[in-house]
Amino acid sequence: MKENRLPEINFRHRLPVQIRFNDIDMFGHINNSIYLQFLDMGKYAYFRQFMTDTFGSEPTAPVVANINCDFIEPTKIDEKLEVLTAITDIADSSMTLDQRVVNADGRVKCSARTIMVNVSLADGRPTTVSDPWRHRISDYESHKN
Amino acid sequence: MKENRLPEINFRHRLPVQIRFNDIDMFGHINNSIYLQFLDMGKYAYFRQFMTDTFGSEPTAPVVANINCDFIEPTKIDEKLEVLTAITDIADSSMTLDQRVVNADGRVKCSARTIMVNVSLADGRPTTVSDPWRHRISDYESHKN
Amino acid sequence: MKENRLPEINFRHRLPVQIRFNDIDMFGHINNSIYLQFLDMGKYAYFRQFMTDTFGSEPTAPVVANINCDFIEPTKIDEKLEVLTAITDIADSSMTLDQRVVNADGRVKCSARTIMVNVSLADGRPTTVSDPWRHRISDYESHKN
Amino acid sequence: MKENRLPEINFRHRLPVQIRFNDIDMFGHINNSIYLQFLDMGKYAYFRQFMTDTFGSEPTAPVVANINCDFIEPTKIDEKLEVLTAITDIADSSMTLDQRVVNADGRVKCSARTIMVNVSLADGRPTTVSDPWRHRISDYESHKN
Numbered sequence: 001m002k003e004n005r006l007p008e009i010n011f012r013h014r015l016p017v018q019i020r021f022n023d024i025d026m027f028g029h030i031n032n033s034i035y036l037q038f039l040d041m042g043k044y045a046y047f048r049q050f051m052t053d054t055f056g057s058e059p060t061a062p063v064v065a066n067i068n069c070d071f072i073e074p075t076k077i078d079e080k081l082e083v084l085t086a087i088t089d090i091a092d093s094s095m096t097l098d099q100r101v102v103n104a105d106g107r108v109k110c111s112a113r114t115i116m117v118n119v120s121l122a123d124g125r126p127t128t129v130s131d132p133w134r135h136r137i138s139d140y141e142s143h144k145n
Numbered sequence: 146m147k148e149n150r151l152p153e154i155n156f157r158h159r160l161p162v163q164i165r166f167n168d169i170d171m172f173g174h175i176n177n178s179i180y181l182q183f184l185d186m187g188k189y190a191y192f193r194q195f196m197t198d199t200f201g202s203e204p205t206a207p208v209v210a211n212i213n214c215d216f217i218e219p220t221k222i223d224e225k226l227e228v229l230t231a232i233t234d235i236a237d238s239s240m241t242l243d244q245r246v247v248n249a250d251g252r253v254k255c256s257a258r259t260i261m262v263n264v265s266l267a268d269g270r271p272t273t274v275s276d277p278w279r280h281r282i283s284d285y286e287s288h289k290n
Numbered sequence: 291m292k293e294n295r296l297p298e299i300n301f302r303h304r305l306p307v308q309i310r311f312n313d314i315d316m317f318g319h320i321n322n323s324i325y326l327q328f329l330d331m332g333k334y335a336y337f338r339q340f341m342t343d344t345f346g347s348e349p350t351a352p353v354v355a356n357i358n359c360d361f362i363e364p365t366k367i368d369e370k371l372e373v374l375t376a377i378t379d380i381a382d383s384s385m386t387l388d389q390r391v392v393n394a395d396g397r398v399k400c401s402a403r404t405i406m407v408n409v410s411l412a413d414g415r416p417t418t419v420s421d422p423w424r425h426r427i428s429d430y431e432s433h434k435n
Numbered sequence: 436m437k438e439n440r441l442p443e444i445n446f447r448h449r450l451p452v453q454i455r456f457n458d459i460d461m462f463g464h465i466n467n468s469i470y471l472q473f474l475d476m477g478k479y480a481y482f483r484q485f486m487t488d489t490f491g492s493e494p495t496a497p498v499v500a501n502i503n504c505d506f507i508e509p510t511k512i513d514e515k516l517e518v519l520t521a522i523t524d525i526a527d528s529s530m531t532l533d534q535r536v537v538n539a540d541g542r543v544k545c546s547a548r549t550i551m552v553n554v555s556l557a558d559g560r561p562t563t564v565s566d567p568w569r570h571r572i573s574d575y576e577s578h579k580n
Contacts, residue, residue, distance in 0.1 A: 016308075017308065018306075018307065018308040018331075020327050020330070020331055021327070021330045021331055021333075021334045022327055022330060037310050037311070037312055040310070040311045040312060041308075041310055041311055043311075044311045044367075048368075077334075
């Protein structure tokens with residue numbers, strides 16, 4: 001088996017993802033669209049940890065503007081997967097997430113970079129990422145093990 | 146090929162359903178859970194036709210309480226499918242839907258009976274099916290071709 | 291909150307199921323079709339435990355012939371769910387599975403009875419459940435905690 | 436409503452896609468992962484048209500190596516969508532697909548560029564796109580209306 005590790009990113013956020021029987025398509029592998037569900041689960045869990053009290057009452061929400069995803073290696077039904085998520089940049093109204101889906105042997109299944117735009121829930125317009133959110137995220141990302 | 150027709154129900158409502166690549170599971174057939182998506186699509190289209198002006202503003206909604214589904218014959222990716230829907234009984238606060246998924250040759254893929262309960266959107270409680278809804282549905286079902 | 295426990299079945303097989311962001315539909319609850327994915331996951335894990343060495347080489351496979359499912363209570367995204375599975379009857383060529391999806395408080399979300407028919411993978415015909423399978427299953431089900 | 440048209444690509448291949456009730460997530464829009472199902476449907480239909488006699492017997496298959504997708508505008512349940520697909524480049528063992536999902540008003544919902552690698556089904560290795568396939572595709576793409 002060839003090496004398939006990618007350049008190191010220090011991922012603090014790791015979420016195990018459970019494979020479902022019907023994630024597997026007629027080729028016997030997890031279908032591409034399912035990896036996006038895994039990336040979504042990683043994003044949701046990442047942001048959810050900062051919203052203990054404010055879930056559902058935030059005035060803005062990050063929405064996905066672009067996903068650039070390399071599909072690197074197929075996955076079979078009995079593999080154990082995790083999705084790794086890091087926010088690697090925060091601009092004025094947007095954020096860059098780097099994510100990987102890896103198996104228990106550390107083999108990378110897919111690697112994705114996502115641009116999320118912070119939009120106002122009132123009018124849908126891009127809105128500056130608030131200082132509390134910047135602090136929560138940069139604090140989280142800077143305290144790596 | 147053996148005969149697989151079921152007893153006649155006069156289905157007026159017929160919705161073609163489009164198969165997706167990832168509906169097919171590792172056995173090469175449409176996964177069971179996908180048929181429920183087809184049944185949902187039939188239900189939505191059936192009720193939607195009576196809500197030209199009132200969609201989103203009705204005080205009650207029919208919710209699924211029970212589905213009893215026979216899975217009769219597997220389906221492959223290139224088949225052409227339709228979901229047939231009829232409301233065959235309206236009780237005080239519930240309705241019985243009979244539905245079938247059939248292919249272009251009339252072969253029945255699955256046959257389902259669903260009990261839907263009409264609930265208040267305000268408090269979630271079962272609520273009498275209103276007279277306008279009874280009339281729309283019985284009028285629709287009685288004018289069969 | 292009203293009591294929603296059903297008659298006791300002694301479920302030995304319990305599988306935690308992970309909710310995905312897109313399991314939730316526009317009503318804010320897990321969509322009906324998703325519960326069937328959970329039931330499928332329970333079935334797969336149940337049978338998989340008896341196939342350490344024979345997975346992919348068995349001459350027969352159990353296929354779903356009927357599912358009768360009560361949808362009892364809606365589920366939100368942050369609940370913790372398990373699917374409970376028991377085989378409660380084995381006839382000549384078919385088996386009865388009872389399954390429930392429950393949350394961490396023991397509230398039942400759905401309760402399903404599934405009839406599976408054991409079919410030959412060579413010709414698709416119903417086939418007697420083999421003695422080794424009968425023994426594995428009845429042994430498993432009789433050793434409850 | 437702002438203009439959201441992208442630079443012109445002459446898309447010959449257009450496939451209507453049917454929205455399902457459970458494509459809509461808790462925000463009331465089609466979930467991101469569902470657009471990838473639409474892109475998959477476009478790809479499958481595109482390639483399928485050249486395989487009347489050879490479906491299932493080709494020695495190679497194009498597999499997705501990278502998807503770069505802009506999510507431009509949310510979609511609601513009652514919109515009418517099409518996925519447009521064009522192969523815009525064929526290299527030695529890879530192909531570039533440009534795809535868009537548009538609604539009936541021509542508004543672009545997402546725009547994706549996909550790199551597919553032609554792999555041998557025997558050993559999974561990248562393989563030169565065969566001359567018959569090059570001719571079928573370039574012939575198809577050059578006869579635009």
